[in-house]
Amino acid sequence: MRNERVRYVLVPGWHGSEEAHWQSHWQQALPNASRVEQEDWITPRHADWVAELDREIRRLPGRVVLIAHSLGCVTVASWARRADPRVRSQVSGALLVAPADVERESCHAALRNFAPIALDALPFPSVLVGSDNDLACSPQRALQLGRAWGAETLILPQAGHINVKSGHGAWEAGYRHLFRLQHLIDQQARRRA
Template sequence: MKITETDILLIPGYGKPLPGHWILRWRDKMPTARVVKQTELLAPVKKDWLEKLVEDVEAAERPVVLVAHSLGCILVAHGAHVLKDKVRGAYLVAPSDWDRPGLVEGFDGGDFKPVSRDPLPFPAHLVASRNDPYCTYERAQEFADAWGATFQDAGEAGHINLESGHGPWPEGMMSFAHFMKRLG
């Protein structure tokens, strides 16, 4: 499947993505990509975030491919059952483990926990780091297995965000291109 034949919805996680974050760079590089703009980035509510994602999916004019980071991955897992008709696939990067107590100071995961373990009704690929402070490598593998996603070891890449040195993240773009090709 070609990027130009799809609407790419980029789903950031908890907090505002900083300028230079790979999600914002991908938005600028792919003409059919746009960021799902959530409200309450530091006190997210699953219902509100899911309503906004569904709205953006329904507004798409082409088949949709989701690209999610961190809490965005968990949102996709929770909402997959209502997204399945237009979504062709999901590329999931560095999911955060909100079932883990004290993951982020000031936010306990709210209604994003427990993290859904239901299989996704569309193809998915999960990229995980061996030293992500927000999700152990083993837990990320468990998510991939539960969701029916293929799994990619990103090595010691932290949370695969700007703070861990992943602004442009060219390896991610190459991996995403392979995922798109797999979608046919």
């Protein structure tokens, strides 16, 4: 019999998520959690990152919740635009944390091949969490991305890039955003029933 429990798939950003990063903590804490591994974390290739995300989702049975950080958010948006509808339907929702604006003037050259950012509405519930002082994405741009993706968007005060460097370690406060996403997923399921 097929296991219908939700799988959590962590989608790290540029350089991956080191051991102290909240994504690594969450991978250990959440049941049925896995992470997308990339062949090259330093000089990422857009097509390769999208393909690895697709492979990870296809590998898993049942429903999937994506938990993305930074460049991982852009990867999720690109994947959703191109994915096979059957595979895309496996995704119940996405938590998108501190998206990287790869179109900004100050963006590192290694990330520019991820531009332009896919701005299609995501076909599943999503929550975007940004920050009012994230150097990788202004709060205005985070709100714009949230609107385009159809995500419920929250801008945290003085949270930086929501990573180890900005003091977010295990980021236990972030679980409330995952719970909010689960609420949106449940609401959608009730409407469809």
